[in-house]
Amino acid sequence: MRWGAVLVLFLFAALIPPLAGLNENLNPDASSRFQIFLATSALVLALWAISYNLMLGYTGMVSFAHAAYYGVGAYTVALIFKRYHLPILVGLAAAPFAAAAVGVVTGLVAQRAVRLYFSLLTLAISQLLFSLAFTWYDFTGGDNGISVTVPDQLSDYTTLYYFTAAVVGVCLLLMFLLVRSPFGAALLSIRENRQRAAAIGINVKVYELAIYTIASLFAGVAGGLFMLYQQQAYPEMLYWTANAQPVVVSLLGGTGTFLGPAVGAFIYVVLDNAVSKQFPYQFDIILGAIVLGVVLAVPGGISDAPTVFLRLRERFHRGEKAEAAPAESAGEAIRMFDVRKALATDAIQAEEVHPGQTLLQIEHLSRRFGGLRAVEDVSLEVKQGDRHAIIGPNGAGKSTLFNLITGQLKPTSGAVKFDGRDITGKPPHVIARTGIGRAFQITTIFPKLTVRQNLQFAMLAHAGYTVRPFGLASRIFSAEAQELAEAVGLGAWAELPAGQLSHGDQRAIEIAISLALGSKLVLLDEPTAGMSAYETDKAMELVRRLATERHLTLLFCEHDMSVVFSTARTVTVMHQGRVLTEGTPEQIRHDPDVQKVYLGELEQEELGA
Amino acid sequence: MTPGQVLLFAVGGLANAAYLFIVAAGLSLVFGALRVINMAHGSLYMIAAFVTVVIGNQLGAGLGFWGGMLVAVAVAGAIGGVVEVLVLRRVYGREHLVQLLGTYAVSLIIAGAVRIVFGANYRTIVSPIPGHIDLGGYSYASYSLFMIAAAIAIGGGVWAMLYRTNLGRNIRAAVADPDLLNATGVNVTRLYTTVFVIGAALAGLGGSIVAPSQAVGSSIDTDVLVLAFAISVIGGLGSIVGSAVGALIVGMVISFGLVIPATNPFALAFVFIIMTAVLIVRPRGLFGLPES
Numbered sequence: 001m002r003w004g005a006v007l008v009l010f011l012f013a014a015l016i017p018p019l020a021g022l023n024e025n026l027n028p029d030a031s032s033r034f035q036i037f038l039a040t041s042a043l044v045l046a047l048w049a050i051s052y053n054l055m056l057g058y059t060g061m062v063s064f065a066h067a068a069y070y071g072v073g074a075y076t077v078a079l080i081f082k083r084y085h086l087p088i089l090v091g092l093a094a095a096p097f098a099a100a101a102v103g104v105v106t107g108l109v110a111q112r113a114v115r116l117y118f119s120l121l122t123l124a125i126s127q128l129l130f131s132l133a134f135t136w137y138d139f140t141g142g143d144n145g146i147s148v149t150v151p152d153q154l155s156d157y158t159t160l161y162y163f164t165a166a167v168v169g170v171c172l173l174l175m176f177l178l179v180r181s182p183f184g185a186a187l188l189s190i191r192e193n194r195q196r197a198a199a200i201g202i203n204v205k206v207y208e209l210a211i212y213t214i215a216s217l218f219a220g221v222a223g224g225l226f227m228l229y230q231q232q233a234y235p236e237m238l239y240w241t242a243n244a245q246p247v248v249v250s251l252l253g254g255t256g257t258f259l260g261p262a263v264g265a266f267i268y269v270v271l272d273n274a275v276s277k278q279f280p281y282q283f284d285i286i287l288g289a290i291v292l293g294v295v296l297a298v299p300g301g302i303s304d305a306p307t308v309f310l311r312l313r314e315r316f317h318r319g320e321k322a323e324a325a326p327a328e329s330a331g332e333a334i335r336m337f338d339v340r341k342a343l344a345t346d347a348i349q350a351e352e353v354h355p356g357q358t359l360l361q362i363e364h365l366s367r368r369f370g371g372l373r374a375v376e377d378v379s380l381e382v383k384q385g386d387r388h389a390i391i392g393p394n395g396a397g398k399s400t401l402f403n404l405i406t407g408q409l410k411p412t413s414g415a416v417k418f419d420g421r422d423i424t425g426k427p428p429h430v431i432a433r434t435g436i437g438r439a440f441q442i443t444t445i446f447p448k449l450t451v452r453q454n455l456q457f458a459m460l461a462h463a464g465y466t467v468r469p470f471g472l473a474s475r476i477f478s479a480e481a482q483e484l485a486e487a488v489g490l491g492a493w494a495e496l497p498a499g500q501l502s503h504g505d506q507r508a509i510e511i512a513i514s515l516a517l518g519s520k521l522v523l524l525d526e527p528t529a530g531m532s533a534y535e536t537d538k539a540m541e542l543v544r545r546l547a548t549e550r551h552l553t554l555l556f557c558e559h560d561m562s563v564v565f566s567t568a569r570t571v572t573v574m575h576q577g578r579v580l581t582e583g584t585p586e587q588i589r590h591d592p593d594v595q596k597v598y599l600g601e602l603e604q605e606e607l608g609a
Numbered sequence: 610m611t612p613g614q615v616l617l618f619a620v621g622g623l624a625n626a627a628y629l630f631i632v633a634a635g636l637s638l639v640f641g642a643l644r645v646i647n648m649a650h651g652s653l654y655m656i657a658a659f660v661t662v663v664i665g666n667q668l669g670a671g672l673g674f675w676g677g678m679l680v681a682v683a684v685a686g687a688i689g690g691v692v693e694v695l696v697l698r699r700v701y702g703r704e705h706l707v708q709l710l711g712t713y714a715v716s717l718i719i720a721g722a723v724r725i726v727f728g729a730n731y732r733t734i735v736s737p738i739p740g741h742i743d744l745g746g747y748s749y750a751s752y753s754l755f756m757i758a759a760a761i762a763i764g765g766g767v768w769a770m771l772y773r774t775n776l777g778r779n780i781r782a783a784v785a786d787p788d789l790l791n792a793t794g795v796n797v798t799r800l801y802t803t804v805f806v807i808g809a810a811l812a813g814l815g816g817s818i819v820a821p822s823q824a825v826g827s828s829i830d831t832d833v834l835v836l837a838f839a840i841s842v843i844g845g846l847g848s849i850v851g852s853a854v855g856a857l858i859v860g861m862v863i864s865f866g867l868v869i870p871a872t873n874p875f876a877l878a879f880v881f882i883i884m885t886a887v888l889i890v891r892p893r894g895l896f897g898l899p900e901s
Contacts, residue, residue: 062706109885113892116646116705120842124884127835131878241831244717247710281724288717295711296699 009259013043013165017158033157037229038269040161044225045249046265047168050175050258051218052246057255058179059211060191064123065106067242069099069216071133073223074233078146079139088151092167092224099220100213102129107212111205126240133235145234154228164225171221176258178214178469185473186466187211189457192446199406199444200461200517201432207466248287251294356384359521359553360405360436365414367404374400376577378414382521382555382570387547389568390557391588393597396574398557399441402525405555406438407431419520433462437514441525443506445513447499451490454498454509456481458516481516488512488542504535508542515550522547524556528563536560540567565589573597613745618864624753626860627760628819632833633840633852634767635811641847642783642804645697646705648712650812651834652719653689657681657813658825659727662734665820674737678817682810688719689809693802701801716830724827736821756818763814767849770807780804784847839884845897854895858883 020035048070055061073095080091106129110121133140140146154160178184186207189197198204227233236242245268246261253264275283360382367375375397382388390398403409405416407428415424423431432438446454459477460466485494488508493501498509507527514522527543528536540563547554558564564571564585571588573580575597581588588594610618636650658681665677692715700711738755741748771777779800782790791797815833823829840859844851859880866876887894 056706060704060706062709109889112889116846117842117888117892119705119709120646120838121885121888123835123838124842124881124888128878128881128885131875131881135875135878240835244713251710281721284717284721284724288714288721291710291714291717292696295707295714296696 005259009262010169013039013169017161036157036161038273040157040164040229041226042266042269043161043164043168044222044229045245045269046262047171047225048219048222049246049249049253049261049265050172051215051222052243053250053255053261054175054179054211054215054218056247056250058184058187058191059208061208061212062119062122063110063212063215064119064240064243065110065126065129066215066219066246067240068106068126068129068238069103069219070223070226070242071129071233071235071238072099072102073220074227074230074237075133075140075146075223076220077224077227078148078233081148082146083139088148088154088228092221092228095224095227096217096220099223100217103216103219104209104213107209107216110212111209123240126238126243130235130238130240133238140235143235145232147232148227150228150231160229164229167221167225171218172259172262175218179258180472180474181469182460182465182471182473182476183207183210183467183469185453185457185460188449189446189461192448193444195428195440196444196446196513198428199432199438199440200458200513201429202461202466203427203429244287248291251291356386358382359384359386359419360555361417362401362405363415363417365401365404365416366412367400367409368412373577375404375411378574378577378579380572380579380582382553384520384553385551386570387544387554387568388556388570388572389564389585390555390572390574391559391561391564392557392574392580395576397577398574399525400577401574402438402523402557405431406436406523432517432519435518435520436523437511437517437519437521438523439507439510439514439525439527441529443503443510445498445506445509448497450495451485451498451501451509452478452481452494455484455512455516458513462517484512484516488515488546502535504531504539507531507539511543511546515546515552519552521553521555524554524558526558527556528558528560536563543567613747614868616745617747617749618868619861620749620753620757622857622861622864623757624822624860625863626856627756628815628822629833629836629840629860630760630853630856631763631818632812632815633837633844633856634764634849635808635815636837637841637844637847637849637852638767638780638811639805639808640841642780643697643701643801645701645708645712646846647805647808648709648834649692649715649719650808650837651830651832652716652723653685653809653812654816654819654833655723655825655827655830656688656719657685657816658820658829659723659732660684661817661820662732662825663727665734665737670735671737674734674821677734677820678814681817682813685813685816686806686810689812690802690806692809693805697801697805698798716834720827720830723830727827729827731824731826733824734821750822752821756822759818763811764849764853767811771849776800776803836880839880842884842894843887845891845894848894848896851894851896 016039017032017036020030020032020039023030023035024032052063052066055063055066076095076098077088077091080086080094081088106122106125110118110125113121134143136142150160154163179187186197186202189200189202190204190207194204223237226237249264249268250261251264252267253260253262255261271286272283275286358381360380362378362380365375365378366373378397378401390401392398400409404411407423407426407430410425415422417423418431418434418436421434423434446457449457456473456477459480460473463477465476482491482494485491488511490501490505490508490512493505498506501509511522511524524543528539531539543554544567546552554567556567568585570582571585572582573588573591573594580597581591581593583591632650632654636647639645639647639650660681661674661677663677664680665674667673668676692712696711696715697708700708736750736752738751740751742751742754743749769777771780779790779795782795783797783800783804787797790800816829836859840852840855842855843858844853844855862879862883863876866879891897
């Protein structure tokens with residue numbers, strides 16, 4: 001965020017009443033009172049839209065119930081003032097908590113479903129709350145709503161404007177701090193990649209519920225302020241189509257920027273006022289055209305909007321980019337040096353065998369999918385410091401076994417013990433926290449975050465800092481993440497979006513994330529799949545070097561036999577979901593059963609190819 | 610409540626279920642094949658209702674309605690085709706949010722256009738099948754019985770189309786694996802357009818059939834859309850059988866909920882309570898397909 005822009009916005013907001021007065025003097029048709037009223041409504045809309053964007057822009061959740069929480073805020077103020085005769089500010093203070101209370105309960109219900117069905121469930125909840133407000137005459141006034149005469153202190157429109165501006169300003173500041181905090185970093189990681197977020201130890205559902213509740217809290221504030229300047233609360237505020245307003249406003253201003261929706265709110269109010277006066281129906285068409293334009297113009301998705309803006313910004317900064325280029329080639333040289341060094345260390349280490357204690361123990365593990373026995377009665381021990389390979393033809397159950405270990409799947413029977421703890425059937429984020437890191441078969445990183453952020457966020461999650469809604473996430477572990485990026489040979493690329501790196505380098509990021517999590521055991525699911533021979537060599541040198549330097553235990557499955565025999569110290573052969581045999585690479589190479597079942601099939605494949 | 614009353618309200622519920630099923634079946638068919646929730650589905654329904662009323666009244670009472678219906682279904686299908694080619698083709702395979710917003714934008718544009726073309730006033734058309742059938746002291750509108758028969762016929766037609774024709778076989782294949790279907794030489798792009806046009810025509814048919822039994826206004830698009838959502842979610846998106854079961858549940862709940870004094874104000878709320886309960890127990894509805 002540009003502080004200059006914030007200052008301009010702040011001054012603009014502060015100067016609106018005098019400007020409106022000036023305008024009235026110059027142009028008798030323009031009532032300053034009406035203009036200040038419009039400005040107040042724009043402020044409230046901005047707060048509402050930014051609170052919506054906390055979900056939409058930062059976690060990618062689409063809720064149809066946000067208007068309902070806005071409505072709950074408005075009704076709370078009206079009811080407390082009118083039915084219980086308490087000061088209106090008491091109502092305003094209670095509004096966010098009422099909205100958040102409704103938000104957390106309904107959010108918990110909505111979370112039973114995911115993605116599209118989550119959206120539809122929020123729709124049902126929204127309609128439920130609407131029909132409650134619409135039909136409960138005795139309490140909510142039914143379709144008439146509740147009208148309130150705001151007391152003297154706040155009845156002056158200029159005072160009300162400054163009061164609204166102050167409340168909105170405080171709320172925006174709180175939300176901004178939240179977005180930049182380690183908690184905000186966790187949200188960003190969930191939006192980027194849910195699977196990876198869970199794999200760095202983030203409890204996705206809990207964080208999503210938290211932001212859903214926080215968003216409804218601020219929607220409650222916005223609704224309460226709406227009630228103050230409109231002096232009424234009515235059931236249509238809760239109707240599901242009312243959610244269009246914050247969505248359109250967010251799109252107008254840009255979902256990827258924090259203050260974007262605030263700018264969008266001012267455009268919306270001005271546009272609405274200008275068009276609706278003469279052409280009440282054309283406004284819908286204009287809004288539709290704007291939404292359609294944004295949807296069709298942004299290639300990847302709504303959350304890609306920021307990258308489009310960034311790309312535009314890059315065009316202006318191209319000169320600096322060109323100067324940065326030599327650093328990249330220098331980075332390449334450093335990496336080549338790393339590889340040679342790694343080769344050297346590996347030559348020393350390869351001879352050693354760590355007897356070690358048992359780190360991972362799998363006991364009679366089974367998993368069935370209907371009639372298919374994907375993993376059947378597998379028992380396996382991985383010793384501390386070992387490099388343990390699991391091989392077997394396609395469909396042997398290797399990936400299923402990995403998914404059982406890291407919690408993506410729950411076993412039908414059997415047990416998994418890690419470091420003396422029973423982790424059978426635990427969810428992925430819990431297992432990640434016990435010290436098992438994983439590189440997935442399909443590379444799973446945060447593609448739009450920088451390389452450094454990928455590692456930094458993993459460190460934040462590992463340290464348990466992501467529960468903190470305060471502090472600047474970018475300042476914590478920044479140096480450590482940079483150091484780790486350099487250790488895996490990605491130092492020169494640390495500030496590039498991870499998704500722009502080559503496949504091999506993205507693999508390295510994934511392994512580095514495991515290191516950032518302080519994992520004792522790292523699972524690599526086909527670490528060299530899809531790599532060229534050169535990339536394969538480089539990647540496995542890196543893996544061996546890191547395993548040696550950092551005393552990691554490796555468990556990996558791989559189809560490339562040269563990779564298996566050059567890296568593994570123990571090899572387990574799986575076939576049709578069962579363990580066929582286990583031994584040193586030398587033993588496996590000469591085992592007639594293995595040759596029959598596995599290598600035989602491999603030869604057939606090669607003949608066929 | 611006497612047995613006669615129960616029958617009366619049950620027929621009312623069936624009549625509700627009839628037009629809701631036709632609309633929801635179109636929504637569900639489109640979701641099953643294209644994996645897109647069409648937020649503009651209610652808008653196509655609304656356009657068809659207005660066209661039926663205007664053309665029907667122009668052509669004259671009685672027979673004019675059928676002419677209006679023909680034009681209305683054709684108009685809804687044609688607009689559906691244009692929307693598919695211009696908008697949906699660009700959002701297939703993208704995140705649901707993009708698809709929701711894209712079709713939502715279309716619904717805003719149609720809503721604005723309908724208000725400009727047809728105005729904000731409610732319009733009506735007389736029933737093409739007037740009269741009542743008296744049974745056990747209560748009279749049943751003939752048109753309600755026609756709606757029920759029409760829904761059964763349309764349901765049978767959709768089933769026959771899906772399970773007895775080449776087009777239906779391709780649609781079912783597209784639901785399972787569009788890429789493989791494409792590889793076997795079927796033009797999936799054209800198939801998607803066809804499916805969307807059929808879905809739009811069903812929305813149109815629903816709007817047309819409902820026109821003589823309800824006043825047609827410029828807010829019926831969102832009213833029917835939210836009910837069609839509820840039906841699809843209860844029955845399960847992508848399942849025609851699910852749409853029928855969902856429509857029956859919603860139609861009956863509305864009919865009985867409205868006539869029982871104690872529940873009258875909360876009739877619509879019950880629909881959403883059921884919707885929420887179903888989603889909590891069965892997150893993909895009673896007969897739902899998994900999300901792609």
